[in-house]
Each structure stands twice: as C-alpha cells, then as structure tokens.
Amino acid sequence: DIQMTQSPSSLSASVGDRVTITCRASQGISNYLAWFQQKPGKAPKSLIYAASSLQSGVPSKFSGSGSGTDFTLTISSLQPEDFATYYCQQYNSYPPTFGPGTKVDIK
Amino acid sequence: QVQLQESGPGLVKPSQTLSLTCTVSGGSISSGSYYWSWIRQPAGKGLEWIGRIYTSGSTNYNPSLKSRVTISVDTSKNQFSLKLSSVTAADTAVYYCARGMTTVTLWGQGTLVTVSS
Numbered sequence: 001d002i003q004m005t006q007s008p009s010s011l012s013a014s015v016g017d018r019v020t021i022t023c024r025a026s027q028g029i030s031n032y033l034a035w036f037q038q039k040p041g042k043a044p045k046s047l048i049y050a051a052s053s054l055q056s057g058v059p060s061k062f063s064g065s066g067s068g069t070d071f072t073l074t075i076s077s078l079q080p081e082d083f084a085t086y087y088c089q090q091y092n093s094y095p096p097t098f099g100p101g102t103k104v105d106i107k
Numbered sequence: 108q109v110q111l112q113e114s115g116p117g118l119v120k121p122s123q124t125l126s127l128t129c130t131v132s133g134g135s136i137s138s139g140s141y142y143w144s145w146i147r148q149p150a151g152k153g154l155e156w157i158g159r160i161y162t163s164g165s166t167n168y169n170p171s172l173k174s175r176v177t178i179s180v181d182t183s184k185n186q187f188s189l190k191l192s193s194v195t196a197a198d199t200a201v202y203y204c205a206r207g208m209t210t211v212t213l214w215g216q217g218t219l220v221t222v223s224s
Contacts, residue, residue: 043217087153096156
C-alpha cells in the first residue's frame with residue numbers, strides 16, 4: 001500500500017491567517033490526490049480532487065497543488081468555520097489510502 | 108440532491124457478522140458512472156477504505172479486509188450493503204457509505220458500530 005504522511009499533525013492559527021498543510025506519498029501518485037475536511041462528530045467533506053481541482057461548492061479560499069509525491073493544501077484566509085481536521089487521500093494505487101490528518105485549531 | 112444514509116445494528120457481538128445498508132435518496136443508484144464505497148473510522152483515528160462496488164456489480168476490496176468483506180448492491184431498493192464477518196473489537200468504528208467517480212465526492216453521515224459482548 002502507498003503510505004501517506006501529513007505535516008504538521010496539528011497547528012494553531014488565528015482567523016485571517018494563511019495556512020498550508022503538506023501531504024507526502026511514499027511513491028509517485030501523479031495528481032491522484034484528494035483533500036477532505038472533517039469537523040468533530042461529522043462526516044468528512046470533499047474539498048479537492050486531482051490535487052488542485054475544487055469540488056463544486058467549495059470556496060476558492062481553498063487551493064491545492066503538487067504532483068508526484070509532494071502536495072499542499074492552502075487556506076488563504078482562515079475563518080472560524082475552517083477549524084477542522086484535514087485529510088489527504090491518494091487514489092492512484094489500490095487500495096486508496098488516507099493520510100493521518102492535520103488538526104487545525106484556534107490559537 | 109443525492110443523499111446517503113447508513114443503517115444497521117449499532118452493537119455486534121465478537122465473531123459475528125456486521126451488516127450495514129446505505130440508502131440512496133434523491134437520485135438513482137444506477138444513474139451515472141459512480142462507484143459506491145464503504146469507509147470506516149475508529150474513534151479518534153484516521154480513515155480506512157473498506158471497499159467499493161460499481162452498479163455493474165463489480166467490486167474492489169481492501170486486501171487487509173478482503174477475506175471478511177462483502178459489498179453488494181440492490182438497485183431495486185436503491186441501496187448497497189456491507190457485510191464484515193468474524194468481527195473483533197478492532198472493527199469498532201464509525202462506518203461511512205460514500206459515492207464517487209475517481210475519488211469520494213459524497214459521504215453519508217456515518218453510523219457507529221460497536222463490537223462487544
């Protein structure tokens with residue numbers, strides 16, 4: 001299986017901050033990378049697919065980049081509703097695997 | 108819009124079979140080139156992909172669970188189902204059903220299944 005790692009595992013930020021989360025795959029996955037947001041007690045929500053394409057309805061403050069093994073998720077201006085845990089997932093190789101998550105909380 | 112809803116027992120005894128159903132509302136499970144997946148999440152932990160089924164009936168399972176998993180679809184009821192046999196406490200988790208084409212784009216709300224005697 002392809003192993004996914006994320007850094008940092010958690011971060012504290014203020015409203016209005018620009019936040020960047022990194023995801024790394026144990027081998028190249030082209031751009032077959034998705035990002036999900038999960039709030040406590042809720043199901044994940046799909047944010048980004050194909051490394052940089054926003055899902056319908058996702059605000060443009062979210063952006064993704066990368067290819068191969070290294071990827072980033074950026075939130076341009078953190079808002080109260082963005083405090084959550086973010087997961088990356090590769091779907092290049094079977095089985096699809098998720099990163100361990102990055103928790104974004106309020107400073 | 109399309110919504111997914113998991114249902115099934117919240118408590119399963121060790122060694123028994125966990126059975127869950129996902130009901131698709133607001134659209135036909137047969138329309139579009141979607142696959143229908145099950146994903147689980149133990150409390151306080153990350154996400155694990157269990158498997159998926161296409162409306163053609165073809166399936167893919169996580170090799171780590173393959174010997175115990177069966178996913179099926181009932182297009183007449185607009186549902187798909189998960190069976191996980193020989194469960195242990197390690198199978199205690201929130202189970203999500205989901206829909207996607209390449210990756211997941213739509214999630215159910217999840218249902219907690221506890222394995223305990």
